Amino acid sequence: MRVRSASGLIGYLYAGWLYIALLWVDADHRRSGIGTTLITEAEQRAIAFGCHSAFVDTFSFQGPDFYPRFGYEVFGVFDYPPDHQRLFFRKRLSAGEAWMAMRLEGSCRCGAVGFTVDRHTPYPYQRCYCSICRKSAGGGGYAINIMGLADTLKIRGKRALGVWNAPIDGRLGSADRYYCKKCGTPLWVSDEHWPELMHPFASAIDTELPSPPKSVHLLLRDKAGWVEPQIGPDDDCFDGYPQLSIEEWHKKNGLWVD
């Protein structure tokens, strides 16, 4: 067997912290930028999983100048006699990340309607294939609903705001669907069962959203025949509704933002 040279990073995520346990760069690849790529990639993934900080430790003879180049600061030192030290570094990751912001901004395509709303649940992970979502807001065969706090909703351009209700089995549904009367953009859904919440369509959001680490596909029983759902290895699929609410999913996956 021929062993090719390799480089890599092993990190652990726990309770909002990325711990860089191991970073190695093969001798053939030193100074090629691979170390930088690995650290940056690990930090980005940690941020996507909701981490706020990273830490790492290294020995004084291993290259203590490496981590400070990426903004890491020493917060602890152990002496290893006779003359070595073990250095602990940390770095704040998420400060300034746009998608960590509590406030979402959204608008229609023509600009007549805009809105802001606060939320704790940033990930657009839920794909709904029901006939209402896919006909009214889902050109790809599904719509992506996210979630905001109804009492923080502020609307600009209310005169252009339209609302309709999709009857289900001949009866008025519990959800009101808001859209722009001028350009037709679907904006959000408000459901009388959850008056404290509102559900914007991710497609109407202007604030940058994080890519979800996995998705939930729901109401697949109503899927159009031509649609081939793109189901990732960690995705969950449901013929009807998923077990977890948007809040529960974020909390279970450690992605809830306070």
Ligand SMILES: [Zn+2]
């Ligand atoms: Zn519009």
Ligand SMILES: [Zn+2]
């Ligand atoms: Zn739907």
